[in-house]
Amino acid sequence: MPPGLCRAKLSLTLHPEPPTMLKRTHTCGQPRLADAGKTIALNGWVNTYRDQGRGLLFVDIRDRDGLCQVVFNLEHASPELVQQAKALRREDVIGVRGILRLRSGEPNHKLATGEVELAAEELEIFNKAENPPILPDDHDAEKIGEETRLKYRYIDLRRPRMQHILRTRSKVTKLARDYFAANGFAEVETPLLIKSTPEGARDFIVPARLHQGMWYALPQSPQLFKQILMVAGFDRYIQICKCLRDEDPRADRQAEFSQIDLEMSFVEREDVMTMMGGFAHAVWHDILGYDIGRIEQMTWQEAMDRFGIDRPDLRNPLEIREITDIVAGSEFQVFQQAVEKTRAGRSGCVKAIRVPGGAEKLTRKMTDGYSEFVKQFKTGGVAVAKFTAAGFDTGVAKHLEPFKDALVARLALQPGDSVLIVADHWDTATKALGELRLKVGRDLGLVNESEWRFLWVIDFPMFDWDEDGQRWVAMHHPFTSPNPDQFHLLESEPGKCLSAGYDLVVNGSEIAGGSIRIHRMDVQEKVFKLIGLTKEDADAKFGFLLSALRHGAPPHGGIAFGLDRLLMHLVGTDNIRDVIAFPKTQSGGDLMIDAPGPIDEQQILDCGMKVTLLEKKS
RNA sequence: GGGGUGGUAGCUCAAUUGGUUAGAGUUCCGGCUUGUCACGCCGGUGGUUGCGGGUUCGAGUCCCGUCCGCCUCGCCA
Numbered sequence: 001m002p003p004g005l006c007r008a009k010l011s012l013t014l015h016p017e018p019p020t021m022l023k024r025t026h027t028c029g030q031p032r033l034a035d036a037g038k039t040i041a042l043n044g045w046v047n048t049y050r051d052q053g054r055g056l057l058f059v060d061i062r063d064r065d066g067l068c069q070v071v072f073n074l075e076h077a078s079p080e081l082v083q084q085a086k087a088l089r090r091e092d093v094i095g096v097r098g099i100l101r102l103r104s105g106e107p108n109h110k111l112a113t114g115e116v117e118l119a120a121e122e123l124e125i126f127n128k129a130e131n132p133p134i135l136p137d138d139h140d141a142e143k144i145g146e147e148t149r150l151k152y153r154y155i156d157l158r159r160p161r162m163q164h165i166l167r168t169r170s171k172v173t174k175l176a177r178d179y180f181a182a183n184g185f186a187e188v189e190t191p192l193l194i195k196s197t198p199e200g201a202r203d204f205i206v207p208a209r210l211h212q213g214m215w216y217a218l219p220q221s222p223q224l225f226k227q228i229l230m231v232a233g234f235d236r237y238i239q240i241c242k243c244l245r246d247e248d249p250r251a252d253r254q255a256e257f258s259q260i261d262l263e264m265s266f267v268e269r270e271d272v273m274t275m276m277g278g279f280a281h282a283v284w285h286d287i288l289g290y291d292i293g294r295i296e297q298m299t300w301q302e303a304m305d306r307f308g309i310d311r312p313d314l315r316n317p318l319e320i321r322e323i324t325d326i327v328a329g330s331e332f333q334v335f336q337q338a339v340e341k342t343r344a345g346r347s348g349c350v351k352a353i354r355v356p357g358g359a360e361k362l363t364r365k366m367t368d369g370y371s372e373f374v375k376q377f378k379t380g381g382v383a384v385a386k387f388t389a390a391g392f393d394t395g396v397a398k399h400l401e402p403f404k405d406a407l408v409a410r411l412a413l414q415p416g417d418s419v420l421i422v423a424d425h426w427d428t429a430t431k432a433l434g435e436l437r438l439k440v441g442r443d444l445g446l447v448n449e450s451e452w453r454f455l456w457v458i459d460f461p462m463f464d465w466d467e468d469g470q471r472w473v474a475m476h477h478p479f480t481s482p483n484p485d486q487f488h489l490l491e492s493e494p495g496k497c498l499s500a501g502y503d504l505v506v507n508g509s510e511i512a513g514g515s516i517r518i519h520r521m522d523v524q525e526k527v528f529k530l531i532g533l534t535k536e537d538a539d540a541k542f543g544f545l546l547s548a549l550r551h552g553a554p555p556h557g558g559i560a561f562g563l564d565r566l567l568m569h570l571v572g573t574d575n576i577r578d579v580i581a582f583p584k585t586q587s588g589g590d591l592m593i594d595a596p597g598p599i600d601e602q603q604i605l606d607c608g609m610k611v612t613l614l615e616k617k618s
Numbered sequence: 619g620g621g622g623u624g625g626u627a628g629c630u631c632a633a634u635u636g637g638u639u640a641g642a643g644u645u646c647c648g649g650c651u652u653g654u655c656a657c658g659c660c661g662g663u664g665g666u667u668g669c670g671g672g673u674u675c676g677a678g679u680c681c682c683g684u685c686c687g688c689c690u691c692g693c694c695a
Contacts, residue, residue, distance in 0.1 A: 050658090053651035060655070069655070090645085105653040114655090131646055133628050139656070140644090143630055147687050200695035220695085247694045248619095255694095376621080376691055464695095477695040531695095585687065 022095030022124035029066020031100050033115045041097040042068060042118060043126075045158065046088050047136075057085050061096060061118075062136075064163050069108070069117040070096050076119050084123055091129035091136075091155070097122040146577070150591040153582060165571045165579055172283060172566065173240050176260045179282050183275065185238040185262060190225035192218060192242075197541055198533070199478055201245035204255075212608030218244040221560060224545055226263040227479065227517055230556040231548040238262040240563065249586050252509070252565060252576050256584065260566075263558030269483075269500050269516055272557045273456055276504060276512055279561070280454065287570050292454050295504075299459040308351075308434020310460070313508025314453035316441035317356075320433050323421070324349040326406045332399035334383065338423030344465040345495060346426040351433050353440070354411040358418025359386040359393075361444055367395075367420070373439060374422060374432040382436065383421040387413045396421070438508065455505045459483065462490070462497040463530065471532040476501045478527050479545075480515040481557075487523070494530050500557070511566050514559025521549040 024043040031040060044063035051057050055074025060067050072085040077098075088094065098121040108114035133151075134144050136158035141149065149156040156162060177187065196203045196217035203217035219225075221243045229237045239261045249255055260279075264272055277295050284290045296314075303312050306319050327335045327350050341348030355362060362384075371381035384395040387408075392400045400407060400419070411419065420436060422429045441447050462482055463472040472494055474480065481500045482490055489497035500516035518524045524546060528538040538546065567579035577583035584590055604611055 048656075050654050051651080052654060052657080056652040056654085058654055058657085067655095071653085073652080075652090103653085105655090108655055110655080131628065133645095135629080135645080137656075140629080145625090145630085145687075147625090148629075150687090197695090201693080223695095245694060248692085250694085251689070253694070378691085474695055480695090586689090587686080589686090591687090 021126070022097055022122060024095065027065035028061050028063040028068045029112055031068055031113050031116050031118065033102065035100050036102050036116055038100055039097065040100050040118065041095060041122075042070070043095045044093070045129075045136075046090055046092045046094060048090065049088055051086060055079075055082050057082065059085065059088055059096075059120075061094065062158070064167075066113060066160075067111055068113040069103070069111070070098075070120050071104075071117050072120050072123075077121055081120065081123055084125070085120065088125070089129065089131070091132045093126040093129070095122075095124040095126060096120050147591065150577070150583070150585065153592045157581065162578075165567065165573075166581055168287060168571055169563070169567050169579060171287060172563070172570070173260075175282060175286055176238070176240060176279065176561075179279050180236075180238040180262060183236070185236040186234055187239055188229055188234060188237050189239060190219070190222040190229075190241070194219050194225075195541070198537065199474065199531070201247050204244045204246045207607040207609060209607050220245050221259070222261055223477065223479065224542070226261060226558060227545065227553075227556065228548050230263055230265045230517075231551065231553045233265075235265045235554075236262070237264075237558075249584065249588070250576075251574060252568065254564065254576055254580065254584060255588055257576075258563040260561040260563055261558070262560070263556060265554040265556045267516070267555065267557055269458070269502060269557065272514060272516070272559055273502055273504075276514075276559050276561070277456075280504065280506075280512075283566070283570070284452065290452060292452055295454045295456055297456040297458055300457055300461065300498075301459065303457050304430055304434075308430045308432075308437060309508075310457055311503065311505040311508055311510045312455065312457075313438065313441075313447070314455055315447045315449075315451050315507055316438060317446055318353055318437045318441055320351050320353055320430075320437060321411055322349055322351050323403075323407060323410055324351075326403045326410060327400075330399055330402070332396065334380070335399070335423050338425075338429070341425050343425045343427070344467060348424060349426050349429055350421060350423040351429050352407075352411060352422075353420045353433060353437055354413060355418040355420060355440060355444070356414065357416050358420075359388065359416045362418050362440075366443065367418075370420065370436055370439070374436055377428065377432040377435060379422055379424045379428050379432040383423070385419050385421075387415060387417045387419060389415040392419075451507075453507055457503045457505055458501070459498045460501045460503075461495070462486075462499045462527075463494050465495065469532075472530050474527070474531055475499065476513070476515055478531055478533075479517050479524070481518045481523070490523070490526055490530070502559070504559075504561075506569060509565060509569065510562070511569065512559050512561040514557065516555070516557035519549060519553040519555050521546055524549055 022041055025040045026042060028042050028044045042061050044061040047060040047062040047067055049057065049059045057072040059070045061070050072082050074082055096118060098119045100116050100118055103115060103117045132155055134148055134155055136155050138159050138161045141159055141161065193206060193216040196205065196215065201220050203220065206216040206218065208214040208216055222239060222241055226237050241259060241261055242256060243259055244256050246255060264275065281292055284292045300310055303310055308320050324339060328339055330336060335350050338348040338350055367382065367384045374382055385397045385400050386393045391404055407413065422432045461475050464475050466473045476499060483498050483500045486498050502514060503510050504512035518527065564576050564579050568574065568576060571579065573579065582590065582592065589595060
């Protein structure tokens with residue numbers, strides 16, 4: 001090792017040769033009272049300057065590590081130095097050397113370095129900065145428009161908050177590599193230029209110059225390659241990789257995102273869940289000092305029935321109950337019509353949420369708002385009633401009164417409660433109430449924000465019936481295996497067949513998902529057939545996988561942890577762009593580099609193409 | 619593709635029913651200031667009101683189109 005460099009520990013004393021620049025001896029957050037009296041040097045950016053007039057000037061110098069006050073004082077430094085320092089402005093990049101000393105004035109308890117200051121004797125200005133469009137202060141940043149922050153990302157990222165987030169991200173990826181390496185996983189890279197697949201999200205595509213008229217696709221995940229690595233005998237694989245899906249972004253979703261991707265051989269569902277649960281434990285322990293305890297499990301059906309969503313937020317105490325059977329005989333048209341509906345083989349239903357104390361807590365304005373709110377999920381509205389000692393009151397009370405005893409028993413109603421009811425197709429009502437449950441929980445402050453509630457959701461259906469395409473579609477992906485006891489349903493009742501998939505949910509957010517895969521070619525072919533993939537299509541698209549399955553595929557399964565979402569939880573943000581160094585906007589643009597952009601005509605010709613834009617239909 | 623919301627000084631925002639020269643804080647520039655720390659005080663610079671068109675005696679404000687940011691439905695195996 002060259003002197004000054006460490007194999008595994010941070011070192012800042014890099015002096016293999018006599019320095020030609022004013023090089024730091026400490027980072028800006030390091031100096032402490034114990035260092036007082038030493039001559040030290042700092043490198044960094046001018047965070048603020050405070051000119052006190054005549055010969056006294058304070059400069060706060062900032063680097064990745066923190067802030068330190070530098071004082072330029074005529075009594076201790078030359079007039080030339082003080083003059084030079086007076087010209088310093090925000091975000092200039094400098095080096096300063098001098099004696100670290102106890103502050104003459106009051107200590108600043110807001111700074112880790114607040115008891116000391118650097119009495120400057122030498123100053124080197126590495127680079128003057130233009131007047132910055134934004135300042136890298138956390139207290140300003142929350143107010144600054146994101147558009148400006150993204151355009152000047154190199155300034156935004158200087159903020160302590162952003163430095164903290166990206167360093168936390170780095171800690172998590174290091175932790176992942178350490179944890180999985182210790183458990184026998186090998187990191188293997190898989191290709192970025194692959195072939196477009198028919199299932200799943202829209203692919204990003206790349207023209208193939210050497211095969212004119214042909215296209216690569218960028219991977220939505222390394223799914224097939226990691227399965228092939230199992231066939232290839234790697235047994236335990238991990239990769240921290242980029243995945244790309246050409247779909248519209250959201251607050252918690254980017255077209256380009258990262259996942260901690262792994263796959264294991266000779267395992268069953270519980271083995272993968274245990275391995276990944278251990279990683280979640282390690283992350284929450286090491287990053288937040290929190291013990292997540294034993295992770296609960298819940299079937300998909302129970303999650304949908306009780307919470308109306310496949311990733312329930314267990315911090316929210318409200319639950320959904322089906323009351324279709326109770327009100328089936330109702331003359332209330334809304335209930336009647338719902339019960340008569342059918343879609344995807346399911347009858348319509350009537351479902352309710354009991355809101356404890358809702359009679360007082362839910363105002364008319366709020367419940368009116370809830371009816372508006374659920375319309376975005378394509379249902380008509382919310383039926384509301386209060387429950388008192390005398391029975392149902394207001395709203396749809398008269399339609400509920402005939403079924404009072406049964407409803408009280410089913411919903412465990414107490415006087416003073418309210419009931420919120422949605423009647424519609426099963427999927428519509430479930431979705432609407434699932435979302436409404438979350439909204440009411442937030443509105444009434446029922447969610448303890450400081451809590452972490454982890455949950456494995458298991459026993460997903462293998463297939464969803466696609467009404468438009470009139471066919472089965474894989475709920476997870478078409479390489480997911482049925483549960484071992486479900487194989488017989490694959491042919492007889494595919495709609496009832498449960499898969500060996502599993503999702504890890506924390507506080508209502510899916511942070512990891514995976515499954516045991518199909519390792520037998522005959523089963524894989526059966527699934528392809530069920531989702532309407534002809535043998536020819538399957539061979540053309542996935543022939544290599546079918547071939548691999550014929551040549552000795554071990555039982556295997558895996559999971560992928562969404563790195564971006566994981567970070568969102570760890571640092572407490574609801575904006576995925578905050579945890580990505582260079583994120584894209586909702587229209588897929590990068591405001592800093594101004595992408596996407598045009599390319600030279602020659603580049604297009606090289607691919608044997610010409611571009612004709614279709615007119616927008618109006 | 620649909621719905622919502624926003625775009626005014628470098629930054630964050632204001633501007634009454636369509637009515638004078640579009641204001642404020644902050645940044646920046648100049649001056650003052652020897653213990654500040656989001657320093658303070660005084661003064662000053664700074665505007666194609668996203669862009670294009672229209673209505674009007676008169677448009678930041680109303681209308682049409684368009685671009686961009688954010689939230690959301692669809693979509694995201």
